[in-house]
Amino acid sequence: MAQRKRKPKWSLLLIRDAERRVKQFKVSGRTVVFLPVAAAVAVASSFAFLQLKSVGRIHALEDRLGSSALKHRNELAVKTAEIRSLEQEIRDLDGQNELFRSRMDEISELEAKLRQFIGNHADGTSDESRNVAEVAATAYSAAMGTASVAVSDASSSDIVSIAAMESNIADFSELSRMLDDMAISMAEGLRKAELKRAEIESLPSEWPTVSRRLTSGFGYRSDPFTGRSAFHAGVDITGEMGDPVYAAGDGQVKEAGFNRTRGNYIIITHRDGLESWYMHLKVIEVKPNQRVSRGDLIAEMGNSGRSTGPHLHFQVVANEEPVNPLPYLRKVKED
Missing domain, CATH: 2.70.70.10 (Glucose Permease (Domain IIA))
Known part of the structure; x- marks a missing residue:
């Protein structure tokens, strides 16, 4: 009977020190081939696990970024709407400011007319002239009384009066209403004063000749x-x-x-x-x-x-x- 051919084995020598014995390990060829493969599989498995873990973290980060981006988009939309609202308010305020300036010009014009009217008749020596001046002065005082209420607690000598007026007027619409009242009062006062003047001027009270005898x-x-x-x-x-x-x-x-x-x-x-x-x-x-x-x-x-x-x-x-x-x-x- 023929003898079976023995498979070759590999020997591994472990030398720990010069004075110690050398240890010898015998392994089969299969084992020599299997160990590197097993090591490669283990390394590959480790890399695969790390990759899967990284992919999971990447997905989690992507989800967080998507949620954050959506939140920022919503906040941006809200801020954009607020900006547009503020821009509209600014446009409205500009329009009200123009209206305010126009009303102030009208008030100034009426005030100048009343002052001129008062000046023209205040120096007259007759009772009629004094009556006309009193009518115009009363109208002017009544009209300006509306504005003086807004600054009654403020000093008229500095900018505090302006701040007091601004603090007492809620908004431009309130100021516009006040100016409307002043304009109506002044216009009505001027109308009454002019009617009074016309009534006085129509009286036959002017001396009709040069001579006084x-x-x-x-x-x-x-x-x-x-x-x-x-x-x-x-x-x-x-x-x-x-x-x-x-x-x-x-x-x-x-x-x-x-x-x-x-x-x-x-x-x-x-x-x-x-x-x-x-x-x-x-x-x-x-x-x-x-x-x-x-x-x-x-x-x-x-x-x-x-x-x-x-x-x-x-x-x-x-x-x-x-x-x-x-x-x-x-x-x-x-x-």
Whole structure:
């Protein structure tokens, strides 16, 4: 019987030290081949495990990044909406600011008119001028009172007053409302003052001639032609032939013509049923229905009609009844 051929074995020598024995290990060829393969498989398995672990971490990081990106996108959308809202508010504020400036310009213009109106009438010596000035001043004070409430607790000497006003006004709409009230108040005050001025100017209270000498007053007197007592419906103002005659107040020429008694005469109608009459004129400078203003030249003094010399017969008629004109005239001086 033939002997089986023995497979070759590998010997491994382990030398630990020069003085120690050498250890010998015998391994088969299969083992020599298997060990490197097993080591390679182990290393490959380790790499595969590490790779799988890395992939898991990468997926986790990707999920976190995706969630963070979504959160940031949402926050960005919210911030964008807030920015757009702020931009719209800024545009609205710009529009309100322009409106505010326009209202302030209107208030300044009204204030200037009222100041000019007050200045034009405050220096007048008559009660009428003072009344007009008081009306305008009252309107101005009432209008400015609305604004003074906003700064009543602040000092007017520095910027604190501005800060106080800003702190007391909630927003532009409140300020706009306040300016509207001021504008309405000022406009109404100016309208009332102008109406009062027009009413005053329409009174026949301006002295109608250059001369101030009265030769005959209002009431009963001795008639220069008959010598009998007769009612004199006006006042006679002496002067020189051709002296200017002025309208005593704003009004409209009702009549302008000639009468045997009145001579050349003019009748001007004023407000509230008042009329002023001018008689014995030399020349008439106006026509019927013509509008005249206080102080306008309307005629020249003369001696026409039932007259004894150059003079102006001036009278005031109220509701078709003659009244004493002296209370209407300014700076009356009788000689």
